[in-house]
Amino acid sequence: xxxxxxxxxxxxxxxxxxxxxxxxxxxxxxxxxxxxxxxxxxxxxxxxxxxxxxxxxxxxxxxxxxxxxxxxxxxxxxxxxxxxxxxxxxxxxxxxxxxxxxxxxxxxxxxxxxxxxxxxxxxxxxxxxxxxxxxxxxxxxxxxxxxxxxxxxxxxxxxxxxxxxxxxxxxxxxxxxxxxxxxxxxxxxxxxxxxxxxxxxxxxxxxxxxxxxxxxxxxxxxxxxxxxxxxxxxxxxxxxxxxxxxxxxxxxxxxxxxxxxxxxxxxxxxxxxxxxxxxxxxxxxxxxxxxxxxxxxxxxxxxxxxxxxxxxxxxxxxxxxxxxxxxxxxxxxxxxxxxxxxxxxxxxxxxxxxxxxxxxxxxxxxxxxxxxxxxxxxxxxxxxxxxxxxxxxxxxxxxxxxxxxxxxxxxxxxxxxxxxxxxxxxxxxxxxxxxxxxx
Numbered sequence: 001x002x003x004x005x006x007x008x009x010x011x012x013x014x015x016x017x018x019x020x021x022x023x024x025x026x027x028x029x030x031x032x033x034x035x036x037x038x039x040x041x042x043x044x045x046x047x048x049x050x051x052x053x054x055x056x057x058x059x060x061x062x063x064x065x066x067x068x069x070x071x072x073x074x075x076x077x078x079x080x081x082x083x084x085x086x087x088x089x090x091x092x093x094x095x096x097x098x099x100x101x102x103x104x105x106x107x108x109x110x111x112x113x114x115x116x117x118x119x120x121x122x123x124x125x126x127x128x129x130x131x132x133x134x135x136x137x138x139x140x141x142x143x144x145x146x147x148x149x150x151x152x153x154x155x156x157x158x159x160x161x162x163x164x165x166x167x168x169x170x171x172x173x174x175x176x177x178x179x180x181x182x183x184x185x186x187x188x189x190x191x192x193x194x195x196x197x198x199x200x201x202x203x204x205x206x207x208x209x210x211x212x213x214x215x216x217x218x219x220x221x222x223x224x225x226x227x228x229x230x231x232x233x234x235x236x237x238x239x240x241x242x243x244x245x246x247x248x249x250x251x252x253x254x255x256x257x258x259x260x261x262x263x264x265x266x267x268x269x270x271x272x273x274x275x276x277x278x279x280x281x282x283x284x285x286x287x288x289x290x291x292x293x294x295x296x297x298x299x300x301x302x303x304x305x306x307x308x309x310x311x312x313x314x315x316x317x318x319x320x321x322x323x324x325x326x327x328x329x330x331x332x333x334x335x336x337x338x339x340x341x342x343x344x345x346x347x348x349x350x351x352x353x354x355x356x357x358x359x360x361x362x363x364x365x366x367x368x369x370x371x372x373x374x375x376x377x378x379x380x381x382x383x384x385x386x387x388x389x390x391x392x393x394x395x396x397x398x399x400x401x402x403x404x405x406x407x408x409x410x411x412x413x414x415x416x417x418x419x420x421x422x423x424x425x426x427x428x429x430x431x432x433x434x435x436x437x438x439x
Contacts, residue, residue, distance in 0.1 A: 051382055051423030059383070059426070060362065060413030061376060064404045067358050067397075071351035073289060074395035077281035077301075077328065079342040081274035085249050087256075091242045092266040093117035095258055102256040106247040106273060113258055113270065115243040124240050127233040134229055138222045145215040152208035159201040166194035251275045254340065274340055281310065281328040281346060287319045288393065292350050299328055299348045303335045310346060351392070357400035361393065362412035367419075374424060376409035383411055383424040 093115035100112050170190040177187035247253075256271035264270070281301070285293055299310035309331040316325040328346065364373055370390050374383040388403030404410065411424075418424055 051425035052421040056426040056428040062412045068353045069356040075283040077283035082278040082280045083275040085273045087270045110247045113245040131229045134226045163197035166197040170194040284323040363414040367416040374411040
């Protein structure tokens with residue numbers, strides 16, 4: 001084996017290690033791929049179909065049209081009597097007899113229910129006995145007063161008679177004394193006796209007045225007591241009479257379901273009386289129309305193939321759960337045969353018809369918030385979201401103020417599933433049957 005000669009020292013430098021090697025085939029391919037990747041992605045994006053793919057048969061389309069905008073809204077209203085009187089019992093007791101039935105016409109004062117209350121009956125008997133006892137006492141006092149008056153009349157008559165006799169005797173004694181037939185002492189004695197009789201008569205008159213006044217006051221006090229007891233007895237009897245519950249007014253009985261043997265508490269509601277001569281139609285309106293609905297607006301009810309004019313009578317001031325209540329009355333005569341609780345479709349007119357760009361109403365108004373809609377491209381392959389300005393709404397139409405032109409096609413069906421997508425890509429033909437005309 002031949003050994004290689006040792007290399008010289010200057011041949012071991014690193015200069016030869018800094019030379020670049022030619023790239024391999026794999027490295028050339030990778031560099032080319034990295035350079036072409038952005039271009040390929042851009043090309044793929046440009047060639048990819050635009051928008052969310054949506055079957056065209058699932059869409060509901062309508063054309064923007066210039067047409068008369070009928071400023072009406074349709075409401076579902078429930079019929080109820082304008083005046084209702086509640087029937088509440090003021091007395092409690094057991095139902096002995098039910099004299100009427102629910103739905104029966106009534107007249108004021110007609111008996112409805114007969115109740116029994118032993119406690120109330122015993123109270124009537126006790127008050128009656130008390131009044132009778134006090135009336136007896138009053139009669140006794142009046143008899144005593146009359147007897148005292150008679151006694152004093154006799155006493156005063158006797159005193160006046162004795163005074164007259166004494167006065168005559170004094171005059172006679174005075175005449176005799178003047179002539180000297182009697183002593184002066186006899187004349188003075190007669191005069192003093194006459195004066196005594198005058199004083200006794202005056203005292204008797206004062207005593208009679210005082211006694212009779214006291215007796216009159218006692219009788220008056222007893223009369224007031226008896227009157228109070230009589231008033232109390234009348235109230236108790238009225239309460240007992242209220243055990244027979246009567247109709248407070250004419251009308252039809254409703255909500256009445258008592259049965260014999262049941263127990264009624266004071267203040268319990270038995271039913272109501274409905275006046276079927278005047279009616280109210282109650283409905284709820286969306287808060288969107290809050291600023292435009294006010295009393296005095298006109299409406300229409302179709303019944304029996306005939307329109308019946310209505311008048312908005314009142315509206316609820318507050319809005320609850322996105323709606324507020326309104327009530328209508330008939331502007332003239334009401335149809336025959338109406339029944340409480342019936343429901344009707346009525347139209348409320350908010351304004352006069354006027355020419356405008358219009359779209360039919362639909363689910364798109366709630367889904368898009370009324371600020372944007374999907375508009376179909378002229379080629380019919382895409383629908384793009386567009387900001388619009390909408391105005392008044394009726395039950396079937398919405399007024400277009402801006403963002404759309406007459407003849408453009410708009411998605412009027414539900415669009416909540418397309419939220420977040422500005423463009424929809426329609427697959428399949430767009431059927432004319434899906435396009436809604438304006439009504």
